[in-house]
Amino acid sequence: MWKKWFSKSGEVTKIPEVDLIDPTRIPQHVAVIMDGNGRWAQKQGLIRTFGHRAGVERLRDIVKAASRLGVKALTAYAFSTENWKRPDEEVNFLMSLFSEYLDTEIEELHQNQVKIRFIGKIDELALNLQHKIENAQARTSENTGLILNLAVNYGGRAEITRAVKIIAEKVQTGELKIEDISDNTIQNNLFTGELPDPDLLIRPSGDLRISNFLLWQSAYSELWFTDINWPDFKPEHLVQAIIDFQKRDRRFGGIKK
Numbered sequence: 074m075w076k077k078w079f080s081k082s083g084e085v086t087k088i089p090e091v092d093l094i095d096p097t098r099i100p101q102h103v104a105v106i107m108d109g110n111g112r113w114a115q116k117q118g119l120i121r122t123f124g125h126r127a128g129v130e131r132l133r134d135i136v137k138a139a140s141r142l143g144v145k146a147l148t149a150y151a152f153s154t155e156n157w158k159r160p161d162e163e164v165n166f167l168m169s170l171f172s173e174y175l176d177t178e179i180e181e182l183h184q185n186q187v188k189i190r191f192i193g194k195i196d197e198l199a200l201n202l203q204h205k206i207e208n209a210q211a212r213t214s215e216n217t218g219l220i221l222n223l224a225v226n227y228g229g230r231a232e233i234t235r236a237v238k239i240i241a242e243k244v245q246t247g248e249l250k251i252e253d254i255s256d257n258t259i260q261n262n263l264f265t266g267e268l269p270d271p272d273l274l275i276r277p278s279g280d281l282r283i284s285n286f287l288l289w290q291s292a293y294s295e296l297w298f299t300d301i302n303w304p305d306f307k308p309e310h311l312v313q314a315i316i317d318f319q320k321r322d323r324r325f326g327g328i329k330k
């Protein structure tokens with residue numbers, strides 16, 4: 074099924090470096106900060122919104138490539154809790170782009186067994202967008218393929234603050250004892266819930282920072298940066314990131330065996 078989907082664009086099997094990947098050690102959860110859209114557009118004398126549109130195209134390719142490579146979950150950062158600081162026109166454009174994305178992509182994602190989920194403060198988005206998100210999540214909830222988490226109005230700090238409030242409420246009502254609060258209690262109350270932490274976190278665009286993405290979950294993620302802007306990020310780059318990931322020695326605080 075993926076083969077057919079792939080033949081349209083971004084056929085991973087045609088990337089020579091794919092042979093260098095050890096298929097038994099594919100990162101289960103890959104997170105990506107889709108950054109550099111504005112700079113990509115401006116470099117070509119275009120307005121920033123062109124970059125956002127091109128960015129959506131790349132997401133499509135990377136969803137396919139990740140799925141084809143055997144990644145179980147892909148979390149893509151699309152709009153942060155700080156991105157509201159941008160001019161209204163850009164924010165409005167992005168919101169309508171998310172809406173359009175759901176209209177145009179959901180059918181194909183569904184047919185390819187992708188399970189779509191949104192992480193972030195969805196209840197602060199416009200109602201019509203919230204409805205589309207709910208429909209998309211419900212429609213694909215039984216799918217067994219790639220889990221695609223889209224981080225919209227997402228901030229790592231806001232996510233942790235929210236978890237703390239949920240937990241505090243449970244303590245207040247007596248449902249939970251303070252001594253029973255563990256790392257797992259916090260983890261389970263994050264938007265990502267029971268999803269395993271990202272193994273690999275990718276940031277394109279040349280900026281070397283996390284920008285409030287998956288603060289809790291990325292404690293031991295392998296970070297991979299590239300100067301390429303997101304609209305130029307191709308399946309080849311994902312393949313390269315995975316090859317590099319497989320060369321890393323993940324010790325989790327222990328020592329090498």
Ligand code: IPE
Nearest residue numbers: 107108109110111112151152
């Ligand atoms: C990422 O690209 C998309 C969003 C944050 C919504 P940017 O819009 O941040 O592009 P740059 O980083 O300014 O180039």
Ligand code: IPE
Nearest residue numbers: 106107108150151152153284
């Ligand atoms: C991070 O990029 C958020 C997304 C890509 C959605 P930003 O462009 O908002 O981050 P900073 O401002 O460069 O840290």
Ligand code: MG
Nearest residue numbers: 108109110278
């Ligand atoms: Mg940016």
